[in-house]
Every structure is written in C-alpha cells, then in structure tokens.
Amino acid sequence: MTRPRAFVAGLVHESSTYMVEVSGPTDLADFDVHSGAELIDEFTGTNTIVGGYLAACGRLGVDPVPGVHARAEPGAAVAPRAAAHLGDQLVAALxxxxxxxxxxxxxxxAGALETGESLDLAVVRAVRAVVGPRVPLAVTVDLHANLPAELVTLVDVLVGFQEYPHTDMAARADLAASLAVGQLTGASRPVVRMRTLPMLLPPSTTWSGPGAWLRDLVxxxxxxxxxxxxxVLHGYPYADTPQARAAVVTVGTPAAAEAANRTVAGALWAHRDRFRIDPVPPERAVATARAAAGRPVVIGDGTDNPGCGAAGDSTYLLTALLDSGLRACLATLHDPATVRACVTAGVGARVEVALGGRHGWASGPPVRATGTVRAITDGRVVQRSMRAGKTLDFGTSVRLSLGDVDVIVASQRRQVLDPEILLLxxxxxxxxxxxxxxxxxxxRAGFATVSDHLLVADAPGPLTREIDSLPRGPATAGLWPMDPDVTFPDLPAVGRPAR
Structure with missing residues (x-):
C-alpha cells in the first residue's frame, strides 16, 4: 500500500507597519530559506512547527515531501517583490x-505587505489553487496572528499556539498534522470556525496573570x-491593517466549534480590562532590580524586542544600567559598525564607541563611551528553550565592557530567548x-532557571506595550483598547463549509 505524501512548507513573518518608516521594509535578503533535503536536516528534532510536522509524519506513517520554508525575524512589513518571489518558490516546489x-x-x-495586505492569505490562496478543494490543507499559526476571514474558508485545519513564550510549537504542529492526516480516510470532516473580536491585546505572557487564565480556559x-x-489569537497590535484583530479559532463539529468560540470570546471580552498594561520605565525597572533580594534580576527590554519587529539598538535601558552602579550585562544590542570596530581592535583593546541609537527617537541617543573588548565570537548558538535544538545566528558578536556594565553587541538583529548567547x-x-x-x-522560558525575578521595562518606541498610544488609522482605531467604548456584536462565525 502506498504511503500518503505530505507537502511541508512555510512562509513565516510577523510584520509591523509601524517599523517601515524606521527601518525600511523587510526584503528578500532578510529571509532564511531552506528547501528539499536541507529543510529536513535543518528542522528534524527541533521544537519548531516544521520539526513538529516532520515528527508527526514519522509517527503517522506519512512521507514528508519537503518544499520551501522561508522565515525572517519579525520586522517591518514585507516588500511586495520579496513576498511574490518567495511565494512563487513555494508554489513551484508544490x-x-x-x-x-x-x-x-x-x-x-500576522504577515503583511507594505500595502497592508495579508501575506498569509496570499500563500493559502496560491496553495489551494494548486491542490484543489479536496486535499486537506493544515495551517499552524502564531498566537499573535491577525487572520483575514477568507483564509479560514480555505483551510481544513487551523491550529495556533496556546503558550507565550511559544514553547508548544512542535506539539501544536503535531496536532494540526494529525487532524489533517485523519481526514484522508474521509471518516472525519471537522469544520474550522473563527470568531473575531473588536480588540487587540498588548503582549501578554501565558505564564502568569490574565494570559495564563485565558490559556487555561482555552x-x-x-x-x-x-x-x-x-x-485564542491575541492578535499582533503593531500592524495597522484591516485583519488586525483578536480572534478565537476552533476545529470540530459545527455546533461544538461555534459554541467553543462563543464561550472563549465572551469570557475574553468580559475580562478585557485585566489585560491593560501598567508601563514600567527603564529607571523604575532598574530600581526594582536593585531592591530585589535575589541575584540576578532579569529585565526584558520590551519595547526594543526584535521578536516584535524592533530595531534592537535602543539605548534607554542601557543608559539606566550605566547610571545605576549595578553589575549588569545587556544582550544583545544590534550595532554592526561597533562590532566591526571591536573586531579590528581585538580582544583586550580599548575602543571608543557610539553604541546603538541608530533610529532616532525609536532607539534613543547613542551611548558614547570608551570600552574594553572582552570577547569576539561567531554569534552562533543552539537554542535550549523556545525552538530548542534550532541554531540561532547573531552574526559576529562581541562582549564590550563599559565599566560595570557588559554589552554583547551583535551584527544581526535577534531576540534573546535563553542564556546561550551570554554563555558564548x-x-x-x-x-x-x-x-x-x-x-x-x-x-521567560529560557531564563526561568536563572532567576526568580523576571520583569519588563517599557522604554519609548514604536513597539510599546501601551498599544493605545500608537498612531492609528481607520483599520484599528476603533478597536479596544484604542476605543474603550467599542461594543462587541454577536456576529456569525466564519469558516470553511462542512464537506
């Protein structure tokens, strides 16, 4: 008997419309692309979506057919020519x-073009056009997805992460693959239903507080x-696009899916005020760290998070640390010019730097100082928490000592998920x-074993957790919390018709 064949591919980007003016659009060179056997080698055994798909195929007796997988670090909305090129590659492989x-x-x-159009919808449309209406199509998405209604009508399975930090990527991909392969016999044809809410949530961890309550409910x-x-999709609040919305997506029988969506959406709407953010300026975060009983305290530089699309070179928190007198390390600051200067000078050399601050108010002023080069590395680490087993490349990186504060400066813009880049x-x-x-x-996932004291600092910037302070157009100005008086009508759920 011939084994079923599963085409495995992806085009992954979290796209901020606010960052286009700051850093320019995300282009083709920003994407890491893997295809064919290289895709299998890159993702096998990793806690990633593709790793989960490949493991599920092995468990279910399905032959994976590797296509094209492209991913860029979250950033500005994608240049249309780059999206078209990558989409064409994926479809050609299919x-x-x-x-x-x-x-x-x-x-x-939450992929979006500079025009605001959904990158994800374009991919799903193209794939559905090739395979026709009857081939089961499964999609796995981030907890921060902004899903157009049409996308849900084109897929047979849609599963998103439930954890933030996203430690459940492989597990959710395994579920999506299992549901899709289960449809090959025709014995089960569940439906996908989505209910959107007129709201966006600020970044809200599921490790504690209202995010944990919502995860447990789901x-x-x-x-x-x-x-x-x-x-439940929190939505991506840094995209001012028509599809930017929180939503609930359920796979099941029509009645069960619609009932589940009503339950979760109703509870989230009723408790929405629990998700409001009390911003913590960098100086207050550092003062809190000073008063803490244990050491070290870990502070997330939340506004300058490359994982939300930020430039990664903000100096507001760094300046507060330099003024504090505390023994501190900041990782990583994206500044290729400083890396080059340190590499040229060599380990042990003293160098004058203008560190970070390359994007105006979004980054703060450069830190001008003389520091000592302590280490030079290739910046390559293997992740141990989120995306465990997957290599992360910060590019050539250095450790620069500025008095009591060490700064790990990287030539690639990357989010720090665990201590590996520090240890390197x-x-x-x-x-x-x-x-x-x-x-x-x-x-939080990567540093939970390092410290019991984890907090977030809110510096100025276009990716602030105070999402209602951002300039909004008609697409999102009427959503909560931007409009605290918006109502939630009992609209019908959308989804692919039962087959």
Missing amino acids: RTAAPVDVVLLDLHG REVESEPDVLACT HGVLPDRYDVLAVKSVNHF
Whole structure:
C-alpha cells in the first residue's frame, strides 16, 4: 500500500507597519530559506512547527515531501517583490511535488505587505489553487496572528499556539498534522470556525496573570467533546491593517466549534480590562532590580524586542544600567559598525564607541563611551528553550565592557530567548546583579532557571506595550483598547463549509 505524501512548507513573518518608516521594509535578503533535503536536516528534532510536522509524519506513517520554508525575524512589513518571489518558490516546489495527499503549512498569521495586505492569505490562496478543494490543507499559526476571514474558508485545519513564550510549537504542529492526516480516510470532516473580536491585546505572557487564565480556559474548552482544537489569537497590535484583530479559532463539529468560540470570546471580552498594561520605565525597572533580594534580576527590554519587529539598538535601558552602579550585562544590542570596530581592535583593546541609537527617537541617543573588548565570537548558538535544538545566528558578536556594565553587541538583529548567547561570550549569569535582554516575554522560558525575578521595562518606541498610544488609522482605531467604548456584536462565525 502506498504511503500518503505530505507537502511541508512555510512562509513565516510577523510584520509591523509601524517599523517601515524606521527601518525600511523587510526584503528578500532578510529571509532564511531552506528547501528539499536541507529543510529536513535543518528542522528534524527541533521544537519548531516544521520539526513538529516532520515528527508527526514519522509517527503517522506519512512521507514528508519537503518544499520551501522561508522565515525572517519579525520586522517591518514585507516588500511586495520579496513576498511574490518567495511565494512563487513555494508554489513551484508544490507543483513539482504534486500530487500530494495533504499539505502542512507553517505560517505566522500576522504577515503583511507594505500595502497592508495579508501575506498569509496570499500563500493559502496560491496553495489551494494548486491542490484543489479536496486535499486537506493544515495551517499552524502564531498566537499573535491577525487572520483575514477568507483564509479560514480555505483551510481544513487551523491550529495556533496556546503558550507565550511559544514553547508548544512542535506539539501544536503535531496536532494540526494529525487532524489533517485523519481526514484522508474521509471518516472525519471537522469544520474550522473563527470568531473575531473588536480588540487587540498588548503582549501578554501565558505564564502568569490574565494570559495564563485565558490559556487555561482555552485548554478546558479544547477538552470538550467534538472539539478537536481551540486557539485564542491575541492578535499582533503593531500592524495597522484591516485583519488586525483578536480572534478565537476552533476545529470540530459545527455546533461544538461555534459554541467553543462563543464561550472563549465572551469570557475574553468580559475580562478585557485585566489585560491593560501598567508601563514600567527603564529607571523604575532598574530600581526594582536593585531592591530585589535575589541575584540576578532579569529585565526584558520590551519595547526594543526584535521578536516584535524592533530595531534592537535602543539605548534607554542601557543608559539606566550605566547610571545605576549595578553589575549588569545587556544582550544583545544590534550595532554592526561597533562590532566591526571591536573586531579590528581585538580582544583586550580599548575602543571608543557610539553604541546603538541608530533610529532616532525609536532607539534613543547613542551611548558614547570608551570600552574594553572582552570577547569576539561567531554569534552562533543552539537554542535550549523556545525552538530548542534550532541554531540561532547573531552574526559576529562581541562582549564590550563599559565599566560595570557588559554589552554583547551583535551584527544581526535577534531576540534573546535563553542564556546561550551570554554563555558564548563568557558571561556567567550568577556573577551579575542584572541581566537585560532584548525580549518582551519569550525570555521567560529560557531564563526561568536563572532567576526568580523576571520583569519588563517599557522604554519609548514604536513597539510599546501601551498599544493605545500608537498612531492609528481607520483599520484599528476603533478597536479596544484604542476605543474603550467599542461594543462587541454577536456576529456569525466564519469558516470553511462542512464537506
């Protein structure tokens, strides 16, 4: 008997419309692309979506057919020519692989072009046009997806992350693959239903507080009879696009899916005020760290998080650390020019730098100082928490000592998920009062074993957690919390018709 064949591919980007003016659009060179056997080698055994798909194929007796997978670090909205090129590559690989029995796609869900159009919808449309209406198409998306209604009508399975930090990527991909492969026999044809809410949530971890309450509710609903998968999407608040919305997406029987969506959406709307953010300026975060009983304290530089699309070179928190007198390390500051100067000077050299601050108010002023080069590395680490097993490349990187504060300066813009980049540069966490990392929530998983004191600083910038302070156009100005008086009508759910 011929084994089923599953086409595995993806085009992943979280796209901020606010960052286009700051850094220019995300272009083709920003994407890491893997295809064919290289895709298998890159992702096998990793806690990623594609890693989860590949593991599921092995468990389910399905042959994975590797297509094209492209991912760029979250950033400014994507240049249309780059999106078109990558989409064409993915579709060409699908045509070459055809016929296939099932399609497993890794998408973010908040991908957007400079025009505001959904990158994810364009990919799904193109794939559906190739495989036709009957081949099961599964999509896995980020918890921060902004999903157009049409996308949900084109897929047979849609599963999103339930955890933030996203430590459940492989597990959710396994579920999506299992549901798609289960449809090959025709014995089960669940539906996908989505209910959107007129709201966006600021970055809200599921490790504590209202995010944890919401996650637990969704898991409880997912355990109900006839519900196969349930996801609440917080939405991506740094995209001013028509599809930017929080939503609930459920896979199951029509009645069960619609009931699940009503339950979760109603509870989230009723408790929305619990998600409001009390911003913590960098100076207050550092003062809190000073008063803490244990060491080290870990501070996420939340506004300058490359994982939300930020430039990664903000100096506001760094300046507060330099003024504090505390023994601190900040990782990583994206400044290729400073890296080059340090590499030229060599380990042990004293160098004059103008560190960071390359994007005006979004980054703060450069820090002008003389420092000592302590280490030079290739910046390559293997992640140990989120995306465990996957290599992360910060590019050539250096550790620069500015008095009591060490700064790990990188030539690539990357979010710090765990201590590996610190360890690579000889930074031993327990020897510092404060570790500051360019991240807003994902660092919690990687640093939970380092410290019991994890907090977030809110510096000025276009990716502030105070999402209602951002300039908004008609697409999102009428959403909560931007409009605190908006109402939530009981609109019908959208989804692909039952087959």
